[in-house]
Every structure is written in C-alpha cells, then in structure tokens.
Amino acid sequence: MSDPTPLLSVTGLNVAFQTPRGTAQAVNGIDFTLARGEVLCLLGESGSGKSVTLRALMRLLPEQRSRISGRVTIAGEDLYGLPERRVEDLRGKVVSMVFQEPMLALDPVYTIGAQIAETIVRHERVSKAEAGRRALELLEKVQIPSAKRRLEAYPHEMSGGMRQRAMIALALACNPAILLADEPTTALDATVQMQVLLLLRRLQAETGMAVIMVTHDIGVAAETADRVAVMYAGRIVEQGTAAQVLKTPQHPYATGLFASTVHAGLKDRRLDAIPGAPPDLTALPPGCAFAPRCARRREACDVGQPPKIRMADAREVLCVDAVAAG
Amino acid sequence: MTVVHTLPPAPDVGGPAEPLLKVEGLTKHFPVRGTGFFAPKLVARAVDGITFSIAKGETLGVVGESGCGKSTTARLLMRLIEPDSGSMIFDGELVGGELSLRDLRRRMQMVFQDSYASLNPRLTIADSLAFAPVVHGIPHGEAMAAAADLLEQVGLDSATVLGRYPHQLSGGQRQRINIARALALHPRLVILDEAVSALDKSVEAQVLNLLVDLKRSFDLTYIFISHDLNVVHYIADRAMVMYLGKIVELGPVDRIYAAPAHPYTRALFSARLSSDPERRTVAVAIEGDPPNPINPPSGCRFRTRCPMAAEVCAAHEPAAIDLGFGHSVACHLHDPASGHAEARAHV
Known part of the structure; x- marks a missing residue:
C-alpha cells in the first residue's frame, strides 16, 4: 500500500478526432496521477474533454477516427504500448x-x-456455479433488495436506480484497482442519486479502490472527491x-463556474453568469482558450498557452495570473 | 431598444385580482398495455385530480421526480393532450368554452427541455420565429421584422442568426430562440418545462438572467418546471411539489424551503448535494426509487417510502390542509382529526 509510484499516471495526453468540419482537439496535453485509494473528480461542462479522457484511460476510443498521443501508465504498464489482448485483460480486472x-x-x-x-x-x-455465487454476493453488496430474485432479472425489468446499482456490481465483479465512473448519477432522480453516491463512497472506503469520477x-x-481537476476546452x-x-478556486473559469451555479442565498440577485460560450474545438485559439470569456484577459493571454503554475498550497493552475510558490 | 409588437398583447380580461389560471381537478390517466395478450389493461395515473391557481405576474415552480406528473401537467395545460376530466379557467374565461384553444395558445406558450428537438430542422430561425405570427394573421414582412427584434430581445445578434438553421447554433443559442419563439405571440403565461436543465451551468445562469429580464419587459407569468431545487428556489415565488400525480405541498418558496411540511418534500430537500467537501451528506433521507404511477399505493401515495407512515395513511387519501400564509400540505400528520398518532395541529 505504501507504493510510491502512482497507480495511474497520465502525461501529455492529447486526443483529436477527425470530423467533417475538421480536427476536433478534444484533449490537449493533460497530466495527472492517481494514487491508490484516491478519488479524483474531473469536473467540467460539455465538450471540456472529461469523458474523452476517461475513455482514453480504458483505450475505448475508436482507433480509426482518433489520434491519441502522450503516455498513460496503469499499474506500471504503458497502456498504449500493450497488444489488444493484454488490454482486454486489464479491462474489468484492473480498470473498470x-x-x-x-x-x-x-x-x-x-x-x-x-x-x-x-x-x-x-x-x-472459476466455475460457472462459483461465478453465480459471487454475482449474488455482489448484488447484496450494492444493496439490491431481494438480490437472489434480481439475478434472474433483465435490465428492462429494473428501475433506473436498481440498474445503476447492477452496473456498479458488474464493474466491481473482479475487484478492480481503479473504477472509472462517467456521470454515474446524472440520469437518476434526486433521492436516488444520493443513495447511489453514498453507496459508491461506502464501496470505495471498503475496497480501497481508486476512483476517477467524471x-x-x-x-x-x-x-x-479527494482531489478535483477542473477541465475546460480539453485542458x-x-x-x-x-x-x-x-x-477557494483560483482559475477565472473555475471561479466563474462556481459563481454562476445557482445555490441558496442568491434569490433576487442577478446571477454572475460567464459571458459567451465554450470554444469550438476545431478552431481553438493559440492562447488561453478561456481568454475570450475572461474578465481578467490581457495581452499575454492571447500570445501562447498559459503556463502551468504550482502555487504555494501545491495546487496547479493554468493561468498567467496565478502566483507561483516562492 | 423599442419593442415592436406586431401582435398586441393579449388583453387583461379579469383585472389584477383574478388569477391568471385556475385549474380544478385536472386528471389524466393513460391506458397501459399489460404484459401478455390476455393481461388486464392497466392505467397509469399520471395526473390525478390536481387543483391550483396561479396569480398574474408570479412564477410558480413545479418540482418532483420522474413520474410525478409535472411534464404531463404542462402538456395538459397547453392542451397538447386532452385531460380526462377537470376544468381550466384562464383569466376568468373557461378554456374550451368562452376561450377557444386557438386563443388559449396565443396566451399560453411553452419552452421544452430539448432545444434541438423543439425546432424544425428544415426551417431557418427567421421562419421558425415568424411561423406562428403568420398563422395568427400577421403579414409575412411584419412577422419577419418582429423576428429580428425578438432575437435582439433574447440577446442574439439577429444579422448572424436569422438565416441560420438550428444545427448551426449552440444549445444555449437554440434555447434563447425557443424562448423568443414562445414570446412571438406575446403570450401572458409561459410554461418552462426543464427549459434550462440541458444547458451547461455557465450558460444556464445567462438564460436564467434573461428569463428574469423578459418577465419584466413582457409582463409575463411563468410556470417553471424543474428537478433542480436550487433553480426553483432562485426563480420562483411559489413552489408546487408533486409526487405520483398528486400535489403534496404548495406554498410560498420562502416558507417551503425554510420549513418543508410534507415528509416527501423534506426527503427531497435533504437529498440535495452539498457544495462543501468538508460538510458532506452522511445519510440518505429515503430508500428506494419512486414507485410506478401504474397502480399507485392506496391512500397516501408516498406511504410506501415514508418514515412516518401509519395505518391511516393506507386507508385514507390525505386532503390538502391549509397551514396559513398560502401554504398547504396533503399529509395526515398535519391534520389532528386524521387519526394519525403523530398528527399535530399547525396553527
């Protein structure tokens, strides 16, 4: 458990898709690591590249249409250097x-x-009987009522919340070291969403698996989340x-996103909306992609990519205005 | 900016004291095919006898989970589907009686969640915006001029947007166009059915600000349907909480959010996500999924998930109890005469 090398590390990951309108640069040079037992949230709006990043970690992107560069290391193995057969061994067993x-x-x-x-x-x-016994255990673990009967159920016979529990059971079937969850509760009703989030939190604590939640x-x-990475235009x-x-968000986009999220206490006040819309991924500006919407934009923002600055509290911010650690 | 009204605003018939809309016993049951050829026919009680009214100039928020009947209610109000029973009085005029459906739809318009599906993909934005005014007798040229003006009102540049097709615009832009189209007939009531739910947070805030502005400049009344309790708190004056086709609680937003009276409302509120990682939710309020509106539970429909359920809850359906200040709740707990052991009077 005290292994100093991270369970998963991503270095300089780029993903681009060929589209009829040109090359969409979905992910543009991202770096992060995931330690054993850690919960990392990739937070972002549509088109920010969060789901594409997640799929890249399981090599699920269509190889014909996507151009992927950079390095993804899972449990010491270079994911994009492995033959497909080995990747299949990883999926479900190590990463699910x-x-x-x-x-x-x-x-x-x-x-x-x-x-x-x-x-x-x-x-x-293992034998089919043994696998069936394990499946029942798993359904009980994700708190599906009358689990024995539910083993025989087809997905359409279950409610939305039960289906999501069943999928979590399926993902956990082989005790993966890493669980990737892509908006796992977005389609659920409020009361059910909370049930599933608490379930995921409990399972994570019990199994000690690492989680990346989009x-x-x-x-x-x-x-x-233990750690949060805010994504915008693939960065x-x-x-x-x-x-x-x-x-205490520092990047102007993160600040703006939190300010524009409606919460109690804003009644009768004007919302601090971020002006404009996210950029077109087929025509990203040469400088900071958020600059056109940023209240703190200056000349330096449009010249080139903003530097990644490591602040005194060890967080990393991609902005010319961020103050580096002394 | 001058406002070009090619269609005059609908007249205020009943005066300021008359509710803009009074709904009485509105009901819609959908027949559902059972499993198997000889299986008995089932009935989904989507909306089951709801009664409420909405005052001129207010925003009524409607909240509830999937299957609670909030979208069916919206479609019934617009008469996109026919109710099985119940009546609607719009500004003193009986809908389907003194007020024809054609006139109703001039006065009441709707914005849907899916901004793309609600626009005709083969019409330019200009044609979409001018379509309804032309149907209502406005000359084509004037309707086109009004369309340009409406786009400016919803914060879009008419010169670039008018000639475009829906697929050439972003989700936020398309939803602004749906709002503009709803306003083209200068209605008095606009039903917003999850109208900001599909938008990204940064764009959602822009559209909410726009809705607040338009309400003032067009003198509108809103019915705002949403699953997002924070957004309803922000925008609504009163809130209506629905569960399995019934209204369980109705009242001023400030009162309901400060002191929710129905066990379901309390559960719904406590399922709101924390925004502070150091103060997380530790326990779930209620277990299970919302049950199916086909064959709903007898008596109070929430009783199967309610921590306070007693025998009386299965035997009798609770009536709406007035808690004062325009706040009402349908729960035996609030009726001392109900026979519920925990019932207490609320004066």
Missing part, C-alpha cells in the same frame, strides 16, 4: 467503468446475473484538493 446510462451499457438480452458471472469467468477462470455537477464532486485549468478547488 460505470457509465451514465445503464440501459445502454448493460446487455438487454442477458440477465444481470449472467452478465456479472460472465465477467468473473472471463478474468478468473461530472459536470459541483455537488457530486463535493460529495465524493486541466485547475487541479488540487477538493477543499482547495471547490472552496
């Missing part, structure tokens, strides 16, 4: 994923129990502990 829409992610023609058992048999070469919701980050513009980033 929970998607936003369980109805689309689960197979509609197999029962929940069969889908979980299949994963266990694939990775651990979300657009500051509340989800506040409820789950991490601010990265630090959850308390640092969520309570």
Whole structure:
C-alpha cells in the first residue's frame, strides 16, 4: 500500500478526432496521477474533454477516427504500448467503468446475473456455479433488495436506480484497482442519486479502490472527491484538493463556474453568469482558450498557452495570473 | 431598444385580482398495455385530480421526480393532450368554452427541455420565429421584422442568426430562440418545462438572467418546471411539489424551503448535494426509487417510502390542509382529526 509510484499516471495526453468540419482537439496535453485509494473528480461542462479522457484511460476510443498521443501508465504498464489482448485483460480486472446510462451499457438480452458471472469467468477462470455465487454476493453488496430474485432479472425489468446499482456490481465483479465512473448519477432522480453516491463512497472506503469520477455537477464532486481537476476546452485549468478547488478556486473559469451555479442565498440577485460560450474545438485559439470569456484577459493571454503554475498550497493552475510558490 | 409588437398583447380580461389560471381537478390517466395478450389493461395515473391557481405576474415552480406528473401537467395545460376530466379557467374565461384553444395558445406558450428537438430542422430561425405570427394573421414582412427584434430581445445578434438553421447554433443559442419563439405571440403565461436543465451551468445562469429580464419587459407569468431545487428556489415565488400525480405541498418558496411540511418534500430537500467537501451528506433521507404511477399505493401515495407512515395513511387519501400564509400540505400528520398518532395541529 505504501507504493510510491502512482497507480495511474497520465502525461501529455492529447486526443483529436477527425470530423467533417475538421480536427476536433478534444484533449490537449493533460497530466495527472492517481494514487491508490484516491478519488479524483474531473469536473467540467460539455465538450471540456472529461469523458474523452476517461475513455482514453480504458483505450475505448475508436482507433480509426482518433489520434491519441502522450503516455498513460496503469499499474506500471504503458497502456498504449500493450497488444489488444493484454488490454482486454486489464479491462474489468484492473480498470473498470460505470457509465451514465445503464440501459445502454448493460446487455438487454442477458440477465444481470449472467452478465456479472460472465465477467468473473472471463478474468478468473472459476466455475460457472462459483461465478453465480459471487454475482449474488455482489448484488447484496450494492444493496439490491431481494438480490437472489434480481439475478434472474433483465435490465428492462429494473428501475433506473436498481440498474445503476447492477452496473456498479458488474464493474466491481473482479475487484478492480481503479473504477472509472462517467456521470454515474446524472440520469437518476434526486433521492436516488444520493443513495447511489453514498453507496459508491461506502464501496470505495471498503475496497480501497481508486476512483476517477467524471461530472459536470459541483455537488457530486463535493460529495465524493479527494482531489478535483477542473477541465475546460480539453485542458486541466485547475487541479488540487477538493477543499482547495471547490472552496477557494483560483482559475477565472473555475471561479466563474462556481459563481454562476445557482445555490441558496442568491434569490433576487442577478446571477454572475460567464459571458459567451465554450470554444469550438476545431478552431481553438493559440492562447488561453478561456481568454475570450475572461474578465481578467490581457495581452499575454492571447500570445501562447498559459503556463502551468504550482502555487504555494501545491495546487496547479493554468493561468498567467496565478502566483507561483516562492 | 423599442419593442415592436406586431401582435398586441393579449388583453387583461379579469383585472389584477383574478388569477391568471385556475385549474380544478385536472386528471389524466393513460391506458397501459399489460404484459401478455390476455393481461388486464392497466392505467397509469399520471395526473390525478390536481387543483391550483396561479396569480398574474408570479412564477410558480413545479418540482418532483420522474413520474410525478409535472411534464404531463404542462402538456395538459397547453392542451397538447386532452385531460380526462377537470376544468381550466384562464383569466376568468373557461378554456374550451368562452376561450377557444386557438386563443388559449396565443396566451399560453411553452419552452421544452430539448432545444434541438423543439425546432424544425428544415426551417431557418427567421421562419421558425415568424411561423406562428403568420398563422395568427400577421403579414409575412411584419412577422419577419418582429423576428429580428425578438432575437435582439433574447440577446442574439439577429444579422448572424436569422438565416441560420438550428444545427448551426449552440444549445444555449437554440434555447434563447425557443424562448423568443414562445414570446412571438406575446403570450401572458409561459410554461418552462426543464427549459434550462440541458444547458451547461455557465450558460444556464445567462438564460436564467434573461428569463428574469423578459418577465419584466413582457409582463409575463411563468410556470417553471424543474428537478433542480436550487433553480426553483432562485426563480420562483411559489413552489408546487408533486409526487405520483398528486400535489403534496404548495406554498410560498420562502416558507417551503425554510420549513418543508410534507415528509416527501423534506426527503427531497435533504437529498440535495452539498457544495462543501468538508460538510458532506452522511445519510440518505429515503430508500428506494419512486414507485410506478401504474397502480399507485392506496391512500397516501408516498406511504410506501415514508418514515412516518401509519395505518391511516393506507386507508385514507390525505386532503390538502391549509397551514396559513398560502401554504398547504396533503399529509395526515398535519391534520389532528386524521387519526394519525403523530398528527399535530399547525396553527
């Protein structure tokens, strides 16, 4: 457990897609690491590159249409240097994923129990009976009521909250070291969202797995994250502990995002909206991508990429205005 | 900026004291096919006898989880679907009686959640905006001029946007256009059904500011449907909480948010996410998913998830109890005569 090398590290990751309108630069040189047992939230709006980053960590992006560069290391292995066969061994066993829409992610023609058992048999070469027994344990672990009966259920026979629990059970089937969760509670109702977030938090604490959670919701980050990375136009513009980033954001985009999020106490006051809209990823400006919407824009912002500045409290901010540690 | 009204604002018939809209016993049950050919027909009680009214110039927020009937209610009010029973009185005139549906829809307009699906992909923005005014008898040229003016009112540059098609615009721009189109007939009531829910937070704040401005400049009344309790708190004067086709609580936003009276409202509020990583939520308020509106529980529909449920809750459906200050709740706990052991009087 006291292994000093991170479980996962990402260095200079770039992802670009060929589209009819040109090359969309979805992810533009991001770096981060994930320690064992750590919960990292990638927080950003649509088009910020958070989900693309997550998919890149499982090598799920379509290889024909995407150009990927940079280095992703998982448990000491260079992900993009591995043959496909080895990547399949990693998926589900070392890294596994929970998607936003369980109805689309689960197979509609197999029962929940069969889908979980299949994963266990694939990775651990145990008997079908043993895999079935483990599947039942997993459904109980994610608190699905009358789990034994639910093993025989098809995804369409379950409610949204139950389906998401079932997908979490499937993702945890082989005790992965890293769980990737892409907006896992966005499609759920408020009361169910809270149930699933608390479940994820409990499972993380019990198993000690590391989690990367992608979300657009500051509340989800506040409820789950140890560290938060705020993304904008394919770059991490601010990265630090959850308390640092969520309570005293430094990057003008992060500040603006929190100011424009409606919360109690704003009634009858005008909202501090960020003007404009996120940039077109096929035509990113040469300088800071947020500059056109930034109240603190100066000449230096448009000249080149802003430097990544490490502040005195160890957080990293991508802005010419950030003050570096002495 | 001068406002070009090619259509005159709809007249104020009943005067300021008359509610803009009175809804009485509105009901919609959908037949659902059972599983299997000979299975009995089932009924989804989507909206089940709801009664409320909305004053001129106010914003009524409607909250609830999926299946609670909030969107069905919106469609019933617009008469996009026919109610099974119940009546609607718009500014003193009975809808379907003195007030024809055509005139109702001039006075009441709607903005939907999906900004792309609600625009015709083959019409330019100018054509979309001018469509309804032309139908209502405005000459084409004037409707086009009004369209340009409306775009400026919703904060878009008419010169660049008028000739474009929906797919050439961002989600935020498209939603501004849907708002402009809703205003093209100069309605008095606008129903916003999750109108900002699909937008990114930074854009959502822009559109909320715009809605506040337009309400003033067009003298509007809003019904604001949302699953986001913070947004409803921000924008609404009164809130209506729905659960499985019923209104469980209704009242001024400040009162409901300060002291929610219904156990469901309390559970819903306590499921709000914290924004402070050092003060996280530690326990869930209620277990389980909202039940299906097909064959809802007897008596109080929330009783199957309610921590306070007693025998009376299964036996009798709670009526709305007046708590004063325009705040009402449908829960036996608030009716000392209900027979619920924990019931207490609220004076």
